[in-house]
Amino acid sequence: MSHRTARVHELNLYRQYFELVSSGRKTTEVRVKYPHLADLATGDTIRFRIKDTDETCDVNVLCVTEYDSFEALLDGEGPANVNPTATRDQQLANIRTIYGPEKEALGALAIKIELIAS
Template identity: 30%
Template sequence: MVHQMGLYGEYFKAIKDGKKTVEIRLNDEKRRKIKIGDAIEFIKVPEQNDTLQVKVTGLRTYDTFQAMYKDIPFKDFDCADWSMKEMIEGTYEIYTPEQEKEWGTLAITIKY
């Protein structure tokens, strides 16, 4: 199955360059349909002028983004030089703490 998701340019480039191997999402209804072996087609946003397809090689769920970031090396997100505070604050620019509490979080290991 192929799932479609939008992805901001800097993260899109990091996957394309092979630097980002784990994608961060809420574990919402759409993401709960993802299975290992599925494909994800990322659409670069906001431009929507480029796509790339990856294979899902792993799925890990966490109650919070902080729990995820304690478990997975920051380099896997292409954020090796970031602090925990920067990771959390950066994530909350995309998702709200309320969404995190409602859905939990999902780390999707991918291969480009």
């Protein structure tokens, strides 16, 4: 039986999404299935940072689920968990503005998170 050591991953977030995470309102983070996230797993910590600032917040990774598209991810996870302030269609448009079709073709990750109390 092998035991895996939990890791800390540092990821940037836009301020509007950082505020939702740091308040505990955003419980699912959306990412492209990049190779550097292949080892992301339950029990890991993500340290979110607003790019070019010292503002951070840490979350526990509760679950990582792979999807073929952002549309399937939103339908599977529920848009309110990804962004409680926007409709599904607004979220899909926003995500696709951040990640173009060539990125979406890599696959999408839904990362269920829980804010770590500071």
